[in-house]
Amino acid sequence: MSNENIIECKDLNKYYSGVHALKNLSLKIKKDSVVGLIGDNGAGKSTLIKILSGAHSPDSGHIYFEGNEVKFKSTKEAMNLGIETIYQYSALIPQMSIARNIFIGREQTTFSLGSIGLMKTKSMDKAAMDALNDVELHLRSPDTPVNQLSGGERQGVVIARAMYFKSKVLILDEPTNHLSVKETNKVLRFVEGLKKQGVTSIFITHNLSHVYPIADHLCVMARGEKIADLAKEDTNIDELTDLLVNG
């Protein structure tokens, strides 16, 4: 973890048809850290990540990425800068193979006319297997359809994809939801591995016990506001639980 901020948000506000979903939110995220973003349902976590991932734009406020102000018009723009978001449900196409999923929208092509070209399937298959091995996920074949993988393995594929495309920031939206304990541990190991490889992760969850062991920094939200922003050494699990429950 370095002292440089990779993302800085200043006074972000967002309204959804009259509802003030995000209230003057300011947040600094240090490079190469794991930030746990916790809060109950409706706390504004999803609104914040939608803004950071480029899916929505804030009604007011500023976002700085690596020191420069950014205004994303689409998720593609955020992805091009190296901010990749892993949504809870919709990150992979179940019927498609692992290799094809890893390269959706960023296929390696040859003989291309404009943006359309023939896919280099062999090299994509090999790159997919290498990317999976990099996150310690050992699967049989890049041709396996994703719907034959377990929940934890699917998250592993998504993380491998983000790693392969050299993401600088990975936003994980409830990555451990609906996973068994064993599968959850797998995902937590993937996220710990990211830090070593110089990737900053923002881990969104309402389950404190999942993120606490691996987080460097914890940020608690309630009713669209940030109510606490603490380094792990300055807090403990009881204080955080209290904040989470009583807001």
Added chain:
Amino acid sequence: MNTNNLKSILMRPEISTFIMFVVIMTGFFIANENFLSARNIRIVMGITPEYIIVAIGIAILMISGEFDLSVGSVFALVPMTMVQLVHQGMPPWVAIALGLSIGIAVGFVNGFITLRFGIPSFIATLGMLYIARSLTTVATGGFPPPFPHELPNELFVFQFEVFRASLFWMLGVAFIAGIMLHRSNLGNWIYSTGGDTAAASSMGIKTNNVKMFCFILCGFLAGFAGMIQTFRIEAPLPSQGYLLELESIAAAVIGGVSLFGGVGTIFGAAIGAILIRFLESGIIMARIDAEWFRAGLGSLIIISVVFNTWVVRRGENMVHKNQAEENENSSQKNNSVTESKDE
């Protein structure tokens, strides 16, 4: 490993359709050995390419997660436009180009209405089914026009020894569509759009553009195939392609294309279309009353989808079983993990 590969090949729905195809062909051959005579193959394959081309367009659109019920009407409207334009004194090739662009325009309108207003393509194209059929009838002016022999129909339907020229046009279409769908990145976008639109767009795919492309391609191919049929029978009939929309969807579904998008192949859709035409011929050759064709087709649709679903389920169960076994082995090794997998 090898048995796994074999399983995964057998799990592919278009392969089970192919197996069914072989079984049905054998059955009809036993009933009447003339069924596979050069003469009968010549007759059936003389008309089949038109249906395959429509089925390919429908299959690609269905893989992207949408429907087109207007293909049967476009199948009539496009050649009718060409014929009438030539009667107006337009050069044949200009008339062909304008006619095909009607197919493209109908596809565009189908896509625009579906995507812009967020309504099911089933409804948008159902409306277009009636509109395009009505336009076709209006364009005849009340009486089907004669076929103008300025049109270069021999180029598309010339009868060779066994096959017609249309077969080679169809092979060209299938080859290009196959490369596009299975080998190009555009194909990857089509599968991902149909598989899970939200996921695809979160990965930066412009899913509406992808669907629009498929609508347009489907309209174009339906018009192109209709042109071939009119060129073959040398009579532009306003009733041409009646109920073809359902038959094309049937061909795609028999060939393993999913109604829910994201699954299917060009090969499967082509086999589905061929199977329907040989079923029709086989029933006649077996001296069964031709009225039984629709009952046969209906049964074929149901049987093939049930069979495909069963094969895929079986394959998935095998994989899950393997995974569960592997998990068990690894947990015995670790000797500490008490969790078992959810599934």
